Amino acid sequence: MSRSKNNTPQGVSRRTILKTGATAAVVASSPMFFMRNAWAQEFRNDPSKQSTVTFGFNVPQTGPYADEGADELRAYKLAVKHLNGEGDGGMINTMQPSSLKGNGILGKKVQFVTGDTQTKSDAARASAQRMIQRDGVTMFTGGSSSGVAIACQSLAQELGVIYMCGLTHSNDTTGKDKRRYGFRHFFNAYMSGRALGPVLKEEYGTDRRAYHLTADYTWGWTQEESMKNTTEELGWTTARTVRTPVGAGDYSQYLTQVLSSDADVLILNHYGNDMVNSLTQAVNFGMRDRSVNGKNFEIVVPLFSRLMAQGAGNAIKGILGSTNWNWSLQDAGSLAFVKSFGAEYGAPPSQAAHTCYVQTLLYANACEMAGTFYPPEVIKTLEGFKFDGMGNGPTEYRADDHQCFKDVLVVRGAEDPTNQFDLLDVVKEVPRSQVEYDPSIFGGELGPYKV
Amino acid sequence: MDAFFLQVLNGLDKGGAYALIALGLTLVFGTLGVVNFAHGALFMLGAFCAVSVNQILTISRRVKDESVTFFAAYKDEPYLITWFGDTGEFIIDYSVPISLLVSIPIMLLVGLVMERGLIKHFYKRTHAEQILVTFGLAIVIQEIIKANFGANAIPMSAPDIVSGSASVGAMLGLGNSVIYPWWRLIYFIFSAITIFGVFAFLRYTSFGMVVRAGMHDRETVGLLGINIQRRFTIVFGLAAVVAGMAGVMYTPILPPNYHLGMDFLVLSFVVVVVGGMGSLGGAVAAGFLLGMLESFASTNTIKSLIPGIDQIIIYLVAVIILLVRPRGLLGKKGVFE
Incomplete structure (x- = not known):
C-alpha cells in the first residue's frame, strides 16, 4: 500500500481521520445530547414509542390484608391523577427535590392496570406476570405482605421490570432477599424493634415475660426475631414463641395457651385482619383485665395501622405499637397528602396508602431525573436518592439495600378519640439515627443492573 | 389443672360447632340417603343471614362529621338510632340473636327448595353423583354470596352484655387463669340445647317416630299409608335450619366470608365418617371428640413433641378409626363400610 507524505494510507489524510473520528463520536453520543429516552435500547415494555406509560398496581383485594389493599389502590389512583396534572397535586407540591411537572412522566400520560394478590405469594406473582407480559407495564407496585413483596421483586429481577414495594415489613425484603429491581420505602421489623424498645422499657419496665404469637411467614419470623432481641436486651424473658397460620381466623386454641403460661405480656406479630381477630379475641379472653406476676397483663402490637385500629374497635385502646406514618402528622407533605386524599375519598389515608403513593411519585421522579424509563438508569437514580417533603422528614433510599431510612413513629391506640379517624396517638417520633443499621447484618445480594 | 380445664372448654366450643354441622349432614344421609356436600354452604348461608339482618338494621343516612375539619368527612348514622335513640341502638346490638329467629324460616325455606328443586332428582343415583352435584351446588351458592357480599370477611359482634369473658375458674373454685369468653360458652350451651332438641324431636314426637321408622325401613312405613317422602323433605329442611342457626351463632366467633362453608364442610364430613354415616349419636360424639383432640x-x-400435629390430628384420627372400625364409631354394619 502506498503512503502519503504524512505516513497515512494513500487517500486517507489525517484530516479525514479526524473528521471521521469526530463524526463517529458525535453520532455515538448524540442520544445523550438530543434525545429523550437516550438509553432507549431494547428493554422490556419500553414505552418510548407510545403516548402513555402503564403502571401495574398489584394489591390484595381479597384475603386477610384486603383492607390495606383497598386503601393502597385508592392511593395509587390518586398518585396517577396527580402525576397527570389532575387534582391539587398532593405531595408533588411538597416533594424536594422534584422533577415532576404534572404532565405525566417524560411527557407520557400515566395509565394503570390492577391485579389481586389475594394476599398469597403465588397469586401475586401470577398477577404480576400477567401485568408485565400481557399489559406491558413499565413498573409494578403494591402488596401488603412481605411474602408477596419478596416474590414480586424476585420476578422483577428476572424480567427486568422495576418493582416498588407496597407495604412490606420483613427484614428479608431488603435483607437476604433484596433485589436490584426492588425498592422499599416502608420501614422494617428491625426498625420497629429499635423504636419500640425504649418506650416499652419506660412503660412496662425491665422485668417482664413475653409470649409471642407470630404469623407463620417471612414477615412474622423477622418481626418476632426483632422484638425478641429488643425485649431481651431490655431484660425481659421470652416465655414462648408460637407460630400461627396466616388467615387462621379463630385464635382461641393459641390464646388458651397464653392464659395457661406465666407470661405477662402478649406480643402479637400479626397484621391486617389477622391482627384484628387475634387482638379482639385476646381482649375477649379477658387478657387486658388480668394481673400476672403482680403486674398488669399487657398486649403489644409491633406493627400498627389505623385501618387495623378501626377494625379492632375498643380492643385497640391503650395498646402500643409502631407505624411508618400517621395521618395526624403536621409536616407540609403529610398535610398536603391528607387534604388531597380526604377530599377524594372522605377518609384519611392509612400508612399503606401513604407508602404506595410515595413509591409511585418516587419512581416517576426518578424517570424524570434519569430522562428515561430504561430500568438500570432509573435504578441508579433511585439508589442513594435523598428527599424530603413526603411525610417522614429527610429520607434516603440507601443504595446498599434499597431500604429507605427515615423517622419511625411509636403509637398507642387512642383512649379518647376526638373523631372517627383519630384512633392512634403518636407517643414518640423516633429519629432515623436510632433505627439505622449496617446493611451487612441481614446479608443478601442485590444482583445485576442489566438483566 | 387450669390449663387442662381451659383446653376442655376450648374443645367443647370447637366440638359444638363440628357436632352441629355434622348432625345435619348425617341426618340427611340417614333419612334420604344423600351425601350432601352443600351442607357446609347452609352453615355459611346462616352466617350471611346474620350479616344481612345486621345490614338491614344498620341502614343509615350519611351525615357530615363536624369533628373532622381537614376535609369533608361523613359518618353513617343508622335510621334506627335516629328514630328510636337508645332502643334503636339496643336492637342493633342484639342483631345476632334477632338473626337467629329470622334465620329459622329462611333456612327452612332454603332447605325445602334445595331438596325439592334439586336433591330429590338424585335419590336413586350413586353417592359419587350425589357428591358431585351437591358439591357443584355448594360452589354456586358460595359464588352468589361472593358476588353479593364480596370476598372479604365481615366482622359481626355479640351483644355488648356478653362480649367480655367469664371467670369460669373463680366460679368453679379453680385458678383465676380459667377465663373464657361469654359468647363461646353461650355457643356451647346453644349447641348442647340444639342437639338435645333434635334428639328429643326425633325420639318423643310422633313425627320423629315415623322418621326413625322410615330410616330403618322406608318401604314398610310407606306401605302403612304414610307419606314418608314428605317427612324426609321436612327433615332436610330441619337439617338446613340447624346448620343455619349454627352459622348465625358462629359469626361473633369467626367473621364470615363466602368460603366459611367449605372450611367447615371438610371437617364435618370427617366427623360424620368417624361417627358413622347416618348415626346421629355418632356424629355428635365424634364432633366433640375431634374438637377436644384438636x-x-x-x-x-x-x-x-410432634410439631404440626394440631393441623393434622383430626385427619390422623379419622384414618386410624377407619382402619380399625370402617363403619365409624357408632355406624351401622354395612353402611359405608
Whole structure:
C-alpha cells in the first residue's frame, strides 16, 4: 500500500481521520445530547414509542390484608391523577427535590392496570406476570405482605421490570432477599424493634415475660426475631414463641395457651385482619383485665395501622405499637397528602396508602431525573436518592439495600378519640439515627443492573 | 389443672360447632340417603343471614362529621338510632340473636327448595353423583354470596352484655387463669340445647317416630299409608335450619366470608365418617371428640413433641378409626363400610 507524505494510507489524510473520528463520536453520543429516552435500547415494555406509560398496581383485594389493599389502590389512583396534572397535586407540591411537572412522566400520560394478590405469594406473582407480559407495564407496585413483596421483586429481577414495594415489613425484603429491581420505602421489623424498645422499657419496665404469637411467614419470623432481641436486651424473658397460620381466623386454641403460661405480656406479630381477630379475641379472653406476676397483663402490637385500629374497635385502646406514618402528622407533605386524599375519598389515608403513593411519585421522579424509563438508569437514580417533603422528614433510599431510612413513629391506640379517624396517638417520633443499621447484618445480594 | 380445664372448654366450643354441622349432614344421609356436600354452604348461608339482618338494621343516612375539619368527612348514622335513640341502638346490638329467629324460616325455606328443586332428582343415583352435584351446588351458592357480599370477611359482634369473658375458674373454685369468653360458652350451651332438641324431636314426637321408622325401613312405613317422602323433605329442611342457626351463632366467633362453608364442610364430613354415616349419636360424639383432640393437640407440650400435629390430628384420627372400625364409631354394619 502506498503512503502519503504524512505516513497515512494513500487517500486517507489525517484530516479525514479526524473528521471521521469526530463524526463517529458525535453520532455515538448524540442520544445523550438530543434525545429523550437516550438509553432507549431494547428493554422490556419500553414505552418510548407510545403516548402513555402503564403502571401495574398489584394489591390484595381479597384475603386477610384486603383492607390495606383497598386503601393502597385508592392511593395509587390518586398518585396517577396527580402525576397527570389532575387534582391539587398532593405531595408533588411538597416533594424536594422534584422533577415532576404534572404532565405525566417524560411527557407520557400515566395509565394503570390492577391485579389481586389475594394476599398469597403465588397469586401475586401470577398477577404480576400477567401485568408485565400481557399489559406491558413499565413498573409494578403494591402488596401488603412481605411474602408477596419478596416474590414480586424476585420476578422483577428476572424480567427486568422495576418493582416498588407496597407495604412490606420483613427484614428479608431488603435483607437476604433484596433485589436490584426492588425498592422499599416502608420501614422494617428491625426498625420497629429499635423504636419500640425504649418506650416499652419506660412503660412496662425491665422485668417482664413475653409470649409471642407470630404469623407463620417471612414477615412474622423477622418481626418476632426483632422484638425478641429488643425485649431481651431490655431484660425481659421470652416465655414462648408460637407460630400461627396466616388467615387462621379463630385464635382461641393459641390464646388458651397464653392464659395457661406465666407470661405477662402478649406480643402479637400479626397484621391486617389477622391482627384484628387475634387482638379482639385476646381482649375477649379477658387478657387486658388480668394481673400476672403482680403486674398488669399487657398486649403489644409491633406493627400498627389505623385501618387495623378501626377494625379492632375498643380492643385497640391503650395498646402500643409502631407505624411508618400517621395521618395526624403536621409536616407540609403529610398535610398536603391528607387534604388531597380526604377530599377524594372522605377518609384519611392509612400508612399503606401513604407508602404506595410515595413509591409511585418516587419512581416517576426518578424517570424524570434519569430522562428515561430504561430500568438500570432509573435504578441508579433511585439508589442513594435523598428527599424530603413526603411525610417522614429527610429520607434516603440507601443504595446498599434499597431500604429507605427515615423517622419511625411509636403509637398507642387512642383512649379518647376526638373523631372517627383519630384512633392512634403518636407517643414518640423516633429519629432515623436510632433505627439505622449496617446493611451487612441481614446479608443478601442485590444482583445485576442489566438483566 | 387450669390449663387442662381451659383446653376442655376450648374443645367443647370447637366440638359444638363440628357436632352441629355434622348432625345435619348425617341426618340427611340417614333419612334420604344423600351425601350432601352443600351442607357446609347452609352453615355459611346462616352466617350471611346474620350479616344481612345486621345490614338491614344498620341502614343509615350519611351525615357530615363536624369533628373532622381537614376535609369533608361523613359518618353513617343508622335510621334506627335516629328514630328510636337508645332502643334503636339496643336492637342493633342484639342483631345476632334477632338473626337467629329470622334465620329459622329462611333456612327452612332454603332447605325445602334445595331438596325439592334439586336433591330429590338424585335419590336413586350413586353417592359419587350425589357428591358431585351437591358439591357443584355448594360452589354456586358460595359464588352468589361472593358476588353479593364480596370476598372479604365481615366482622359481626355479640351483644355488648356478653362480649367480655367469664371467670369460669373463680366460679368453679379453680385458678383465676380459667377465663373464657361469654359468647363461646353461650355457643356451647346453644349447641348442647340444639342437639338435645333434635334428639328429643326425633325420639318423643310422633313425627320423629315415623322418621326413625322410615330410616330403618322406608318401604314398610310407606306401605302403612304414610307419606314418608314428605317427612324426609321436612327433615332436610330441619337439617338446613340447624346448620343455619349454627352459622348465625358462629359469626361473633369467626367473621364470615363466602368460603366459611367449605372450611367447615371438610371437617364435618370427617366427623360424620368417624361417627358413622347416618348415626346421629355418632356424629355428635365424634364432633366433640375431634374438637377436644384438636384443642389438646394445640397445646405447646404436645406440639413440641410432634410439631404440626394440631393441623393434622383430626385427619390422623379419622384414618386410624377407619382402619380399625370402617363403619365409624357408632355406624351401622354395612353402611359405608
